[in-house]
Amino acid sequence: MSANPERLAHWLFDSFEVSPRPPIDLETLAVRMGIDQVLDTDMVEDGRLVQSSDRAVVHLRLNLHPRRRRFTLAHELAHRILTHPEAPAVSYRRAGNGDDEERLCDQIAASILMPQDWTRRFATRPQNLSTLRLMSERAQVSLSAALVRSREINNWRKSLLRFSLDQGRWRFQGAFGVPIEWHRRIRSAPATHDAINSVPIRRDWDCQLPLRAAESEISVTAQIDRWKNTTVALVELDERLAHRKPDG
Numbered sequence: 001m002s003a004n005p006e007r008l009a010h011w012l013f014d015s016f017e018v019s020p021r022p023p024i025d026l027e028t029l030a031v032r033m034g035i036d037q038v039l040d041t042d043m044v045e046d047g048r049l050v051q052s053s054d055r056a057v058v059h060l061r062l063n064l065h066p067r068r069r070r071f072t073l074a075h076e077l078a079h080r081i082l083t084h085p086e087a088p089a090v091s092y093r094r095a096g097n098g099d100d101e102e103r104l105c106d107q108i109a110a111s112i113l114m115p116q117d118w119t120r121r122f123a124t125r126p127q128n129l130s131t132l133r134l135m136s137e138r139a140q141v142s143l144s145a146a147l148v149r150s151r152e153i154n155n156w157r158k159s160l161l162r163f164s165l166d167q168g169r170w171r172f173q174g175a176f177g178v179p180i181e182w183h184r185r186i187r188s189a190p191a192t193h194d195a196i197n198s199v200p201i202r203r204d205w206d207c208q209l210p211l212r213a214a215e216s217e218i219s220v221t222a223q224i225d226r227w228k229n230t231t232v233a234l235v236e237l238d239e240r241l242a243h244r245k246p247d248g
């Protein structure tokens with residue numbers, strides 16, 4: 001994808017006179033973009049944009065975490081802007097399943113919530129959890145969104161893994177900023193639970209974390225923040241996976 005999402009975000013800030021300084025005022029942006037209502041609704045998906053000739057409503061899933069809700073709202077605004085007659089053109093393949101448009105709207109959402117120039121100011125900071133926390137606090141986005149954006153703009157090469165405690169075991173919940181061919185191929189290894197359990201609570205702890213990458217067990221350099229029932233790990237997966245193939 002080109003720099004188009006960045007241009008589109010700038011165009012939005014200029015056209016609708018919203019400050020490009022995070023945290024971005026999404027509610028004002030939505031109103032000025034002609035969204036009549038933002039409704040928190042009981043539904044399965046995170047968000048949906050319903051447009052008719054005279055009315056536009058964004059539906060957001062009830063009880064979304066506030067930062068996830070913000071990202072979802074920005075994503076739905078991105079759908080709206082793609083149909084705006086004066087917006088700068090953005091090229092993407094209109095695939096039958098809409099995946100390309102979904103990815104593009106995620107990119108535009110990130111460009112709105114964490115504008116490129118603003119994000120670059122974090123480039124000189126250490127690539128660690130405290131930098132991600134600072135970004136996520138200031139932009140009011142999730143740690144995962146801050147990580148994905150740092151990879152995109154500031155050439156970070158790290159990934160963020162989430163675990164939660166379920167019936168006494170640390171279970172893998174998801175990975176963010178993982179090389180695309182490894183999506184859904186990263187999981188817990190048998191030894192992951194003990195490694196997380198041995199980490200002190202609420203300190204950014206440097207250690208080695210065992211994981212499964214496809215069929216292999218690997219050990220990666222990690223910085224771990226363990227809470228009572230949830231854990232995030234900032235891990236150096238790219239290097240470890242560079243010479244591997246998911247199916248090899």
Ligand SMILES: [Zn+2]
Pocket residue numbers: 075079101102105
């Ligand atoms: Zn969408």
